[in-house]
Amino acid sequence: MANSFFRNAFDRVVAARERQASRYVTGALMYLDNETLATLGTSQEELRRKGATRYVF
Secondary structure (H helix, E strand, C coil), X not given: CHHHHHHHHHXXXXXXXXXXXXHHHHHHHCCCCXXXXXXXXXXXXXXXXXXXXXXXX
């Protein structure tokens, strides 16, 4: 029982950090121009749908 509790808690922390990293990367990509995004295979609209958050630094 104790092992599954800690495993579940760890999995939830990892999932939360993955979501945070995804938002950060998506926000950083929002600063790129449309031409560069097209070469990466994405667009501003697709990034907006992913829920980008722009960060100051």
